Amino acid sequence: MTDRKKDHLDLAFQAQTQQPLTGFNYEPLFSGHPTNNGIPTLFNGQWLGAPLWISSMTGGTKEAANINRNLAQAAAEFKLGMGLGSCRPLLESKQAWTDFDLRPIIGDGLPFFANLGIAQLEDYIDNNRFAEVNDMVAGLKADGLIVHVNPLQEYMQPGGDRFRRPPLETIQQVLQLANCPIIVKEVGQGMGPLSLKALLELPLLAIEFGAFGGTNFALLELLRSDTPTQSKIDPLAMVGHTAEQMLSFVQHWVQDATVNIKTQHLIISGGIKSYLHGYELVQASPLPAVYAMASGFLAHARGDYAALRTFVQSEMNGLSMARAMLQLP
Numbered sequence: 036m037t038d039r040k041k042d043h044l045d046l047a048f049q050a051q052t053q054q055p056l057t058g059f060n061y062e063p064l065f066s067g068h069p070t071n072n073g074i075p076t077l078f079n080g081q082w083l084g085a086p087l088w089i090s091s092m093t094g095g096t097k098e099a100a101n102i103n104r105n106l107a108q109a110a111a112e113f114k115l116g117m118g119l120g121s122c123r124p125l126l127e128s129k130q131a132w133t134d135f136d137l138r139p140i141i142g143d144g145l146p147f148f149a150n151l152g153i154a155q156l157e158d159y160i161d162n163n164r165f166a167e168v169n170d171m172v173a174g175l176k177a178d179g180l181i182v183h184v185n186p187l188q189e190y191m192q193p194g195g196d197r198f199r200r201p202p203l204e205t206i207q208q209v210l211q212l213a214n215c216p217i218i219v220k221e222v223g224q225g226m227g228p229l230s231l232k233a234l235l236e237l238p239l240l241a242i243e244f245g246a247f248g249g250t251n252f253a254l255l256e257l258l259r260s261d262t263p264t265q266s267k268i269d270p271l272a273m274v275g276h277t278a279e280q281m282l283s284f285v286q287h288w289v290q291d292a293t294v295n296i297k298t299q300h301l302i303i304s305g306g307i308k309s310y311l312h313g314y315e316l317v318q319a320s321p322l323p324a325v326y327a328m329a330s331g332f333l334a335h336a337r338g339d340y341a342a343l344r345t346f347v348q349s350e351m352n353g354l355s356m357a358r359a360m361l362q363l364p
């Protein structure tokens with residue numbers, strides 16, 4: 036007690052604040068400290084422990100097996116949804132299967148999704164090989180398929196793919212051919228209002244934002260390329276839409292009576308740096324939503340599970356406190 040009081044005197048001048056975080060009203064009178072961790076959230080008829088999703092990342096490299104095992108263990112322990120990184124290697128050979136075969140770790144009853152790029156889907160459709168995609172999803176015991184739409188990444192990637200037709204057409208074909216739910220996402224650029232409207236009118240399980248403001252794969256491909264440093268920042272890598280902007284586009288379309296919304300959920304991702312940021316966006320969403328992170332999890336998932344566990348536990352605790360003490364104005 037005496038030590039604590041001494042700390043107060045020593046630290047008081049360091050503990051000065053400036054402007055509060057905006058976005059919420061802080062209402063401290065209406066709840067005790069929460070005893071449950073997280074916020075139970077329904078996604079596709081399954082209960083998550085929190086509106087929190089592990090965004091698609093990796094597989095098929097030496098380090099990927101450990102990262103994916105850690106992520107899957109966190110999904111299982113805290114009841115989170117999870118998307119796999121691109122499963123393209125599995126279409127070509129079964130060598131990397133164990134990197135992606137996470138259902139035995141996650142267990143049944145939690146959302147677990149395979150992932151493929153629009154370029155591969157275009158190829159498999161055109162070559163009448165879509166059955167192999169359905170077989171892969173079934174083999175993984177995944178609940179469905181995430182389709183990533185990444186024209187700028189492919190454009191900037193040395194040797195990247197070129198789409199022969201508009202991604203919207205490919206997505207419509209995928210919806211016809213797939214025998215599982217479909218989620219569509221970007222990979223760090225986000226999408227503008229017309230793309231979002233087109234997706235919202237399709238019977239998708241979810242749209243994952245992959246918004247601008249966090250990891251950006253167009254930029255990442257530029258950093259990988261051999262071009263001289265001064266030409267690395269292609270201005271096209273810098274276009275896009277933040278999660279806030281994308282949410283306001285969705286709000287606009289949901290309020291427009293001429294738009295027939297068929298998409299069920301939003302997965303709000305791209306540049307979500309803290310649970311409070313994610314919680315605010317989820318609360319403001321006009322569709323049932325979860326928030327998601329890629330790099331936020333990756334930063335804690337490359338070593339042993341204990342580090343990731345500590346991180347996820349603090350997200351869950353923070354979310355419970357946020358729900359107890361904060362309200363949208």
Ligand SMILES: Cc1cc2nc3c(=O)[nH]c(=O)nc-3n(C[C@H](O)[C@H](O)[C@H](O)COP(=O)(O)O)c2cc1C
Pocket residue numbers: 090091092093119120121150182183220221222223244245246248249250251304305306307327328329330331333
């Ligand atoms: C290492 C890494 C690998 C990724 N690989 C994929 C991928 O294979 N498929 C995909 O749809 N998105 C992929 N992404 C993009 C993320 O799912 C996410 O949309 C993007 O990173 C923005 O999230 P963040 O700002 O929280 O990192 C990857 C992201 C990271 C960091």
